Structure formats: C-alpha cells, structure tokens
Amino acid sequence: MFIPFEKMPDYARVWVYQTDKNLSDAEFIYVQETLEAQVNQWAAHGVPLVGSVKIFHNRFIVVAVDEVQNQASGCSIDASTRWLKELGAEMNLNFFDRSIAFIHEDAIQSVEMLKIKAMVAEGIIHPETLIFNNLVANIGDFKNTWQVSAAQSWMKRYFQNTTV
Structure with a gap:
C-alpha cells in the first residue's frame, strides 16, 4: 500500500538509488508514477507492505517500507530492485550508479x-x-x-x- 513519503515514520527502512544523470521532467513523472504503482502492489509473502517512493533532486529514488506494519522479505526487496532494473532498461537509465x-x-x-x-x-x-x-x-x-x-x-x- 502506497502512502506519501512525508507520512512515513522515521524508523521506516529505506533504499536510495542514484541515477547516472538528472531525470528530465517527463522522466521524473514517468518514474514516480510507475514506482508508486509498484509500491501500491508491493507485498511480502502475499501480505501488503506499507511503503513509499520519492525522487529527490531529479536524481535519487528513495524507496521506503514501514516494517512495523509488515517486514520486507528477501523476495520483496528483490522485487523492488527488479522494478528499477526493468525501468532502467526500458528508459535507458542506470538507477544503480555507484559514483x-x-x-x-x-x-x-x-x-x-x-x-x-x-x-x-x-x-x-x-x-x-x-x-x-x-x-x-x-x-x-x-x-x-x-x-x-x-x-x-x-x-x-x-x-x-x-x-x-
């Protein structure tokens, strides 16, 4: 279940992904909407996760999950990584820039x-x-x-x- 990033608790677990370039306005909107839809369907062992996603500085994608509600499993974490790999391949972007x-x-x-x-x-x-x-x-x-x-x-x- 997606909730706005600003409403996530401070203890919510996060993963920060960095792109290799700034997103254009159109890319920003597409990435945000696509990932919000993914987070809205995110689950661990069939149980919905309470999560969020937000893009900062047109370059950093932050995925968050409130693990007090339900713990993210290895498979659900892998799923979130897969979203970004697939989105990156589709858009010719690298969301895994380690610089x-x-x-x-x-x-x-x-x-x-x-x-x-x-x-x-x-x-x-x-x-x-x-x-x-x-x-x-x-x-x-x-x-x-x-x-x-x-x-x-x-x-x-x-x-x-x-x-x-």
Whole structure:
C-alpha cells in the first residue's frame, strides 16, 4: 500500500538509488508514477507492505517500507530492485550508479571513487562540500545524514592535513 513519503515514520527502512544523470521532467513523472504503482502492489509473502517512493533532486529514488506494519522479505526487496532494473532498461537509465554524488557550483556532480583524491587536491571537493550518503538505513537517517559535509563523512581522511 502506497502512502506519501512525508507520512512515513522515521524508523521506516529505506533504499536510495542514484541515477547516472538528472531525470528530465517527463522522466521524473514517468518514474514516480510507475514506482508508486509498484509500491501500491508491493507485498511480502502475499501480505501488503506499507511503503513509499520519492525522487529527490531529479536524481535519487528513495524507496521506503514501514516494517512495523509488515517486514520486507528477501523476495520483496528483490522485487523492488527488479522494478528499477526493468525501468532502467526500458528508459535507458542506470538507477544503480555507484559514483560519489556531491554538490559543486549549485549542481549535483558525481565522481568515480578512484578520482576523489585528485578532486580534493584540485579543490573541487573540500571539507564543506556536501556529499550524499546513499547508505542511510531509515528515513530518520535520511533526513539527518543523507547530505553531509565531506569532512563529516567517510571522506574526512582526505582532509586530515587541512583545517576543518
């Protein structure tokens, strides 16, 4: 059963998927409507799940489930992954981009993990740069630690010789 993301409890479990480019307005609408329909039919062992989906910054798809209502099973989690794989194939999009997303010059950029050190050296990524932590576990963490400064994240090791 789909409910609006804003009505999901902070303890609701989340999965954050990152696209390899910003969605156009038409893509945004299509993805949101398609995934809302999927979440509305989402079930674990035949029992409906209470869930939500919302797109942030035209680039991040967040799927949530209230596991107090009913626990997501391995099969139901696999189903949600399959939705995004099928949608990505249909739309020629990659919803499983594993690059590091950050804000630079008021735009979301992404960089491969192996290039981070060079971007820090160039000053493109600095301690105050906002990065996206797509490994948050629940909506409360999403609200509080999804966007954090690089110095407050796992990237802090790159700034040990700088003043934060």
